[in-house]
Amino acid sequence: MLLKHLRSALALCLFSLCFIPSSHAEHWVYTVVDGDNLWNFSEKHLDKVTRFEQLRRINNIAEPTRMKPGSVIRVPMAWIKSNVVPARIHSITGQAEIERAQGKEQLQASKSMEIYLGDIIRTGENSGVAIKFADNSIVSIFDQSIVRFDHLSAHGSTGMVDSRIKLLQGRLSSQVTTAVGPGSRFEIHTPSAISAVRGTAYRAVADDSGEISNIEVVEGKVAVSGGKSQTLVPAGFGTQVKAGEAPSKPKELLPPPSFKAIPAAIRQLNWRLEWNKLADAKAYRTEIADNEAFETLLWQGVSKHNKAALPDLPDGEYYVRVRGIDELGLEGLERMTRFVLDARPQPPLPLKPHNKQSYRGECPTLQWTESTDAQRYLLEIASDDQFKTVLLKEETSARTFDSNAIAQLGDFYWRLTSIASDGEHGPVGVTRHYNVKPIPKEPDASLESTNGKLLASWEKTGEGQRYQVQIARDKNFKHIIVDEMTEAPQFEFDPHSGNNRYMRVKTIESDGYESPWGSTQVIEGLPDNSHWALILGIIAILII
Structure with missing residues (x-):
């Protein structure tokens, strides 16, 4: 009996020991x-x-x-x-597709849609999805990326969450909540690397071939594994992992660039954003979002130059960030700033007159295009390009204006502003310049004889003028015998004998404008005494 009790006690002890974890668990x-x-x-x-x-x-x-x-x-x-907990689409821009693990159903992604174990998300061009996990971690999946959700669970209500996803292709960034216990786990896998993170912010890129992955740590530390090796990458550093190889030695990321001056309100579409060059940058990535968290993007672009034209966005408040890209493709630390776009309604484009066009003695009709944003237009005409002396300021729904309303000579500057149906004034359009000059006085030449020559002269009416002189045998100038240009307001020529000839002059201004021909002048021929010479010659012969 005693032996039986000892066996029972030993069995109970062994049973209990099975549930007592070791000190290393x-x-x-x-x-x-x-x-x-x-x-x-x-x-x-x-x-x-x-x-x-x-x-x-x-x-x-x-x-x-x-x-x-x-x-x-x-x-x-x-x-x-442990229980399965779905993730959820926190925000979305553009188009994304969900492939359900159960039934292989294809669905268009939408905000608040749940993501389950094994599901795959594919984002389209210029699209993005932000995924929120059970512990409030956020992963932003950028355009043309593919992500599979390999593990989604939580340890009851302890706050410990186990999430594992695989970036099959494309780019993503993560903002991972700090771990609350040993059961907390967050891993991002790529075809060539595994990144284990907790309480950090970092970016991951998987190229289309699946052979190369880049990991860039912005905050905290990330344990990156590849080729049976592991490297701890601190904040401000990145690593590249090739398939089957150990992660490269952590490399310091490029510093954030600095923006050049940005106006309080950008009034021009496609305004050019600029920043300082980074010595080791091979390219730059620019991203725009409607909030400073950048969970999803409205636009992104990569350029070799330290500038980017802003996309055509609705008026509003936006955030832009820029970072350099080094020779490995590692993207550096970023600079972010807020900007306000107020470029609508867009002004129309002026059509006529052409900029700096000149008119003689007449005022032009101004013409411009129709702006789809505008209900009417504000037209301003001034005598100076700063519009300090405004000659006309009026609203019109037309697309033409007869400037004879301000008929006068001189220089004129005009511009247009669109006005929306709610009365909002858009940015001021481009300034165009035209001038109205007097018609040059028709040169009336006077003739005089000097030193055996004939000299025609006329009044000079402006600087830089040239003159065209024509002499013809007929008053209709069908048979022209002289056609010359002169810069002096006079023309000297030999007298002629016989029938009358005809002369006319016109002025050519420095801008190429030609005046009408002046009045036609008659040049009388000298008397022809050749027959008297013949008679006198005959008489002399007879006398001899």
Whole structure:
């Protein structure tokens, strides 16, 4: 009988030892709060409520029904209940598709849609999805990326969450919540690397071939594994992992660039954003979002130059960030700033007159295009390009204006502003310049004889003028015998004998404008005395 009791006691001891974890096993440490007892604690957190007795033993709890607030309980992780918890689409821009693990159903992604174990998300061009996990960690999946959700679970209501995803292709960034216990886990896998993170922010890139992955740590530290090796990458550093190889030595990321001046309100579409060059940057990435968290992007682009034209976005407040990209493709630390776009309604484009066009003695009709954003237009005409002396300022729904309303000579500057149906004035359009000059006076030449020559002269009416002189045998100038240009307001020529000839002059201004021909002048021929010479010659012969 005694031997039987000894065997039973030994069996009970061995049974108990099976549930006592070793000192090296992971434990969740819980701090007791008022109202806790071992029974309700076990019911809430353990996979089996019957474990409460084993929990009492390993923690030496004397009064399980009245535990002291502030005391701690060590719980083996293997005893804590685990349950599947879906992730959720927190925000989305553009188009994304979800492939369900169950049934291979294809769905268009939308905000608040749940993501389950095994699901795959594919983002389209210029699209993005932000995923929120059970512990409030956020992963932003950028355009043309593919991500599979390999593990989504939580340890009851302990706050410990186990999430593992695989970036099959593309880019993502993560903002991971700080771990609350040993059961907390967050891993991002790529075809060539595994990144284990907790309480950090970092970016991951997987190239289309699956052969190369880049990991860039912005905050905290990330343990990166590849080729059976592991490297700890601190904040401000990145690593590249090739398939089957160890992660490269952590490399310091490029510093953030500095933006050049940005106006308080950008009034021009496609305004050019600029920043300083980074010595080792091979390219730059620019991203725009409607909030400073950048969970999803409205636009992104990569350029070799330290500038980027802003995309055509609705008026509003935005955030932009820029970072350099080095020769490995590692993207550096970023600079972010806020900007306000107020570029609508867009002004129309002026059509006529052409900029700096000149008119003679007449005022032009101004013409412009139709702006789809505008209900009407504000037209301004001034005598100076700063519009300090405004000659006309009026609203019109037309797209033409007869400037004879301000008929006068001089220089004129005009511009247009669109006005929306709600009365909002858009940015001022481009300034165009035209001038109205007098018609040059028709040159009336006067003739005089000097030193055996004839000299025609006329009045000079402006600087830089040239003159065209024509002499013809007929008053209709069909038979022209002289056609010359002169810069002097006079023209000298030899007299002629015989029939009359005709002369006219016109002025050519410095800008190429040609005046009408002046009045036609008659040049009388000298008397022809050749027959008297013949008669006198005959008489002389006869006398001899």
